[in-house]
Amino acid sequence: MASEIVELSAAEVEDFLSSQVIGRIGCHVDGLTYVVPIIYAYDGEAIYVYTIEGQKTRMMRANPRICFETDHYDGATGSWRSVIVQGRFEELDGEGAQRALGLLAARFAARRSGEGGERRQRASGRPTVAFRIEIDEATGRSVTR
């Protein structure tokens, strides 16, 4: 049974980042590593997130060097595709936060899921945080059989 692990090209990494909406952030402070799922939008330069205040935002403020990951596994074929980003947390407010919201709303409209995660998150009654991830390095790989 043949199997192949292939590094994605820069264009394939771009395409994959643009095609997904769910990712995970890995952050680290004082010996604790924390991985948490988020909904994101990618504008071709940075990753935008609008989320609820909590452990991840406290940790990213303390140590803005973070990892972002998104993947897709096809259970029928056993094929994987994933992109891993090394980047920096940058909190947004005012116009920046509005831009993040707009990108996420457009992303969800494009997917025709109709109602964005950001609406749900804004409705939670807990303080919200907008941020972007400045990308230092993005690599991807596919595993096919």
Added chain:
Amino acid sequence: MASEIVELSAAEVEDFLSSQVIGRIGCHVDGLTYVVPIIYAYDGEAIYVYTIEGQKTRMMRANPRICFETDHYDGATGSWRSVIVQGRFEELDGEGAQRALGLLAARFAARRSGEGGERRQRASGRPTVAFRIEIDEATGRSVTR
């Protein structure tokens, strides 16, 4: 529009860990945080993985304190469920590695996907590593609208 964030009970965390097959590991060494997807099996005590030698295995050997995450997002309803584990990497060989393989094979047979990721991974021609994650703490949450 109502939205609710609920901490999962211990039983719900167990159920969710048992129901998923894709997770992500977050590890950290020398200022670098790395998040990578893996296929896993959970036996009610620990998380078992059979994977390919690479950056994540080198990092986990250097710092076995890791985070494991698994999530499910329902795009139709905008509902989330996720579990986050703080745990310790423990490499397996001999009987332990065979046990990991057996659990993963059984897990995939149960899902009727027929062909497990482990077969694909064993076929890659690169050295493989079996390990388990000893769970120190597992928490979960659901977000529903």
